[in-house]
Amino acid sequence: MSPVLRLESLCFAWPGSEPVLQLDRLELKAGEHLFIQGPSGSGKTTLLNLITGLQPGYNGTLDVAGQALAGLSSRALDRLRADHIGLLFQQFNLLPYLNLIDNVCLPCKLSRERRDAATRSGGSVEQEAERLLTRLQLDPALFRQRRVAELSIGQQQRVAAARALIGGPTLIIADEPTSALDAVTRDHFMRLLFEELEQSDSTLLMVSHDPSLAPHFPRQLHLGDTVSC
Amino acid sequence: MLIRLAWNSLLSRRATVLLTLFTIALSTALLLGVQQIREQSRQNFMATVAGTDLIVGARSGPVQLLLYSLFHIGSATSNIRWNSHEALAADPRVDWTIPLSLGDSHRGYRVVGTHNSLFRHYRYADQRMLTFAKGGEFNDLFSVVLGAEVARKLGYHIGDPIVIAHGSGNTSFMQHKQMPFSVSGILEPTGTPLDRALLVSLEGLEAVHLGWRAGVPLPGLEVTPEQARQRNLTPREVTAVLVGLKSRLQTFHLQRELNSRRDEPLTAVLPGVALQELWQLVGVAENALLAVSGAALLIGLAGMLAVLLAGMQQRHHEIAVLRALGCAPFRIALLLLLESLLLTLGGILIGTLLLQAGLALLQTPLLERFGLLLSLGTLSPVQWQLCALILLLGLLSGLLPALMAWRMASARRLIRRN
Numbered sequence: 001m002s003p004v005l006r007l008e009s010l011c012f013a014w015p016g017s018e019p020v021l022q023l024d025r026l027e028l029k030a031g032e033h034l035f036i037q038g039p040s041g042s043g044k045t046t047l048l049n050l051i052t053g054l055q056p057g058y059n060g061t062l063d064v065a066g067q068a069l070a071g072l073s074s075r076a077l078d079r080l081r082a083d084h085i086g087l088l089f090q091q092f093n094l095l096p097y098l099n100l101i102d103n104v105c106l107p108c109k110l111s112r113e114r115r116d117a118a119t120r121s122g123g124s125v126e127q128e129a130e131r132l133l134t135r136l137q138l139d140p141a142l143f144r145q146r147r148v149a150e151l152s153i154g155q156q157q158r159v160a161a162a163r164a165l166i167g168g169p170t171l172i173i174a175d176e177p178t179s180a181l182d183a184v185t186r187d188h189f190m191r192l193l194f195e196e197l198e199q200s201d202s203t204l205l206m207v208s209h210d211p212s213l214a215p216h217f218p219r220q221l222h223l224g225d226t227v228s229c
Numbered sequence: 230m231l232i233r234l235a236w237n238s239l240l241s242r243r244a245t246v247l248l249t250l251f252t253i254a255l256s257t258a259l260l261l262g263v264q265q266i267r268e269q270s271r272q273n274f275m276a277t278v279a280g281t282d283l284i285v286g287a288r289s290g291p292v293q294l295l296l297y298s299l300f301h302i303g304s305a306t307s308n309i310r311w312n313s314h315e316a317l318a319a320d321p322r323v324d325w326t327i328p329l330s331l332g333d334s335h336r337g338y339r340v341v342g343t344h345n346s347l348f349r350h351y352r353y354a355d356q357r358m359l360t361f362a363k364g365g366e367f368n369d370l371f372s373v374v375l376g377a378e379v380a381r382k383l384g385y386h387i388g389d390p391i392v393i394a395h396g397s398g399n400t401s402f403m404q405h406k407q408m409p410f411s412v413s414g415i416l417e418p419t420g421t422p423l424d425r426a427l428l429v430s431l432e433g434l435e436a437v438h439l440g441w442r443a444g445v446p447l448p449g450l451e452v453t454p455e456q457a458r459q460r461n462l463t464p465r466e467v468t469a470v471l472v473g474l475k476s477r478l479q480t481f482h483l484q485r486e487l488n489s490r491r492d493e494p495l496t497a498v499l500p501g502v503a504l505q506e507l508w509q510l511v512g513v514a515e516n517a518l519l520a521v522s523g524a525a526l527l528i529g530l531a532g533m534l535a536v537l538l539a540g541m542q543q544r545h546h547e548i549a550v551l552r553a554l555g556c557a558p559f560r561i562a563l564l565l566l567l568e569s570l571l572l573t574l575g576g577i578l579i580g581t582l583l584l585q586a587g588l589a590l591l592q593t594p595l596l597e598r599f600g601l602l603l604s605l606g607t608l609s610p611v612q613w614q615l616c617a618l619i620l621l622l623g624l625l626s627g628l629l630p631a632l633m634a635w636r637m638a639s640a641r642r643l644i645r646r647n
Contacts, residue, residue, distance in 0.1 A: 052553070075557060082555025093550055095234075097241030102233075109230040110555050147241070 002066035004028045004171050004203045005051065010060040012046055021046045023060075026221065030170070033197070033204040035214050038223030044207045047223070048175055051205075052085060053077035065170045082111040086164030086202065088174040093160050096149040100138065103148055104129035104162045107169075114167025121168065132162035136192050154185045161193055165200060172197075174206040178213065190216050231560065235567040238547075242540065246572065249533045253576025256522070256529035257619055258583040261612050263522040265584070267515045268611065269603050273354075274508055277421045278471070278500050280352035281327075282480050285309065285317065285487060286469040288494035292510075295503040298329055298469035300422050301339040305331065308466035313493050317470060322479045325350045327471040330431055330464065333405075335393045338379050340427045342434035342464070348374075350473055353421050363387050364414030367430045370458060372413035374428040380415040387412050391427070393437065403446075405437035408454050418596050432462040472497075526619060530626050533572055537565070537630040541637075548637050558638035562631040569627025576623075577616050581608070 005028040013019040021043035028034055038044050049055035050062060053069050054077075062069045065084040072080065086107065087093075094103045108115040108125045115125055122128025133143060136158040148156055157177060164172050178186040194216065197204055206213065214220055239246050277299055278284075286294040287307040296302045318326045327350055330342030345366045348359050364387045366374065373391055385391070391410045395403035410429060418424055436457040440447055452460075474480060480499065487497040551561055588605050595603055608616070 054552070078555045078557045080555075081553070085555070087553045089553075093553075095237075095547055095550060097237045098234075102237070107554055 003063070004030055004032075004065060005205065006061065006063040008061040010050070010058060010062055012043075012050060012055070012058045021050070021223075023047070028171075028203055028205065030201055030203055032219060033194075033217050034206070035217035035220045036205065036207045036223060037209065037211060037214060037220065038207075039209055042224040044209075044223060045175075048173060048207060051171075052081055052087070052173065054081075079111075082107065083113045084170040086166075086169035086172040088157075088160055088164040088172065088177045090176045090179050094148040094156055094163070097147060099145070099147055100133060100143045100151075100159050101126055101129050103159055104133060104166055107163060108167050111167065114169060116167075118167040125166075128166060129162065132165055132196065133159065135196055136162055138162075153180050154189065157181065157189060158192065161189070161196075165196055165202065168200045168202055170201075170203065172202050172204045174204065176208050176210075177206070179208070179210065183212075186213075231564050231567055235564055235571055238564075239568055239571060245536050245540070249536045249572055250575050250579060252529040252532045253573060253619075253623070254579035254583055256526040257577050257580025257616075258587065260519075260522045260526050260615055260619070261581065261584050261608070262587070263518050264609070264612050264615060265588070265603060267519060268609055270515070271508060271512070273420045274511070275501070275504050276354040277504065278351075278353060279356055280350070280473060281471045281500050282474045282477060283472040283484055283487075283497045284469060284500055284503070285472055285495055285497045288496050291496065291498040291503040292507050294469065294496055294498055295500070295507055297331065298471075299500070301331065301341070301426060305468045308468055309470065309495065310466060310493060311464050313495070314467055314470055317472065317487075320483075322474055322476070322483060323472055324475045325473045327351060328431060328464075328467040329469045329471065330434055330466070331468045333393045333395055333434065333437075335379075335391060335427050336383060338376075338383075338425055338427055340393050340429060340434070342429055342431045342467075344431060347428065351423075351471070353419055353423075357419075359419065359423070360417045361414045362417045364412065366414060367428075367433075368413050369411070370430065370433050370436060370462070371408060371410045371454065372430065372433070373410040374414040374416060375412060376424040376426045376428075377416055377418040378424040379427055380412075385412055385415070387415070393427070393429070395441075407451060408437045408457065420596060431464045431467065435462045435464045436460070526622070529576070530573075530619075530622055533569065533576075533623070534626045534629060537569060537627070538633070541630055541633050544634070545637060548634055552638050556638075558635050561638040562635035565631040565634045566624065566627045569623055569630070570620075573620055573623025573627075577619055581616070 005026065007023055007026045009025070010021070010023045011019050012021045036044060036047070046055065050058055050069075051064060053064070053072065053074075056074075058070075064080060067080060069077065069080075095106070098106070105125050108118050118125045118128040122131050130140070130143060134140060138155060138158055142151070142155075148159055151159065157180070161177070164174070178189060181189060190213065193204075206217070284294060284298055286298055287305060287309055289306060293303065297305050314326065314328055317323060325346055327347045328342075328344060331339060333340040333342075348366045351359055353359075361374075362377065362380075364374075366372075375385055379385070389412045391412065393405050393410065395405065410433065416423065436452075436454070439452040439457055439460060472483075474483065484497045484499065487495045548561055551564075552558070585605055588603055592603055592605070
């Protein structure tokens with residue numbers, strides 16, 4: 001089985017500047033969770049933009065879910081992102097005018113693969129969304145009544161996690177998902193996230209500058225000690 | 230899926246969206262309303278007379294003949310001799326005639342001398358007959374039948390005495406005081422100039438002019454009503470004659486014959502053709518009205534564009550989220566286009582309903598006060614075209630925010646900070 005993520009001598013530089021990111025070799029297999037740590041400016045954002053196919057123009061090899069990104073059209077990159085990648089950001093990443101269920105179901109409306117997977121797992125997309133939200137300990141009374149803008153940040157982040165998880169994407173990318181949370185909420189959140197990850201085959205790649213998250217992960221990578229390519 | 234997103238997104242901006250919807254609805258209602266008035270006033274205008282095949286008067290232009298005979302505007306330069314009318318009425322091709330005699334007035338309203346044949350043969354709109362709101366046709370030498378507006382404005386009832394004045398001015402000093410008329414009937418509103426006319430019999434009109442020469446009463450020759458009834462009241466002249474033929478096929482033939490008569494110079498016109506000619510003069514003002522309401526629509530759409538563009542500033546984040554979930558830029562642009570479409574469509578729908586509701590409310594007062602008959606119901610072909618045009622313009626103005634969203638979506642990277 002091909003690795004979920006494979007990169008080799010990956011190097012990215014803005015035209016006429018020093019390289020912002022250089023990585024010799026990285027391979028993630030299904031179910032392998034990786035924590036990437038590094039200070040601001042170490043190229044974390046660039047790496048995520050490259051992996052998600054939003055930033056073109058790099059040197060080296062970059063395969064996501066068995067496909068080489070360099071050879072894909074922007075349409076195919078959008079497709080790949082919709083089908084295989086679940087994204088989890090810092091905060092403010094839900095659509096404020098939709099209710100909880102509609103927000104969680106959104107990836108399934110953009111990808112047939114994830115819709116089919118969610119239906120297989122939960123009976124229907126909405127039931128799967130309800131199941132995930134319940135697993136992440138959100139009150140069912142909130143599911144349809146409230147718009148997400150009325151939730152606390154901790155609650156919003158759990159809704160976002162459910163959205164990243166629905167339909168079992170190959171790779172879940174979490175970008176500082178806990179930076180807006182306090183320590184207690186953060187640990188609670190991480191515990192729930194890992195519990196749910198065990199149920200699915202998804203691979204988690206988390207990026208943060210916060211070293212206290214590292215113990216949750218078996219594999220870790222430090223960015224910042226760059227070598228020239 | 231996009232529809233649902235667009236719908237929810239619009240719902241979340243209720244206040245501004247409602248205002249936009251309202252502006253578009255109002256300008257739609259205005260534009261469609263003006264078009265309705267244009268079409269129906271034209272229709273009403275054309276419906277002034279129906280079923281009449283020829284209008285015959287003394288030699289003059291067709292429009293002038295139409296103006297004084299049907300619209301009671303201006304006056305005839307000369308009249309038709311009574312025996313010409315008799316000859317016309319006796320013509321085997323002619324089914325019926327309605328003689329009309331003009332020249333007198335009552336408090337600013339024209340007095341029309343005619344026959345009871347008017348009530349039987351005159352048709353307007355879709356072959357509608359004149360009907361009486363109260364009373365009936367002439368039953369005496371001094372009977373008068375009032376148009377709906379005359380009765381309403383001047384507050385007359387059946388049996389009221391009416392003195393008519395000589396000439397057509399508003400304040401005439403020459404009144405036919407010695408012979409008052411009595412109201413025998415009041416017509417229902419028709420939306421034609423008959424609403425503003427007083428109808429009397431030709432003989433009655435002849436009677437009040439007994440003892441007059443050249444427009445003034447001769448001293449010592451006053452006639453009482455009782456004396457008048459004893460005299461021969463056959464009119465000597467009439468102003469115009471409406472003619473109905475037994476077969477329409479005869480129309481052109483008879484018209485040519487009348488127009489080329491040697492013994493008396495006559496003009497015979499086809500009412501439809503003359504009305505068309507006259508409308509071309511009147512129609513200019515209506516085009517100006519349409520232009521103004523068109524401008525109102527553009528303002529409405531500009532308002533929508535302003536709301537959509539202002540909204541774009543707050544939607545960077547939303548677009549970035551959709552992008553991150555793998556939504557292609559063109560679908561995001563489509564979402565924005567869909568919002569303008571929903572807004573315009575909603576505006577058109579509400580505007581049409583608004584117009585119909587307004588018409589239902591104003592129908593009766595408009596007919597009674599302005600003689601304007603507006604009917605409810607389905608949109609005319611031109612109104613459908615206008616709706617389509619509004620929709621198209623709405624979509625076109627939606628292109629701009631859609632383009633902005635597309636560019637934003639194409640340029641955005643992942644969101645790191647808010």
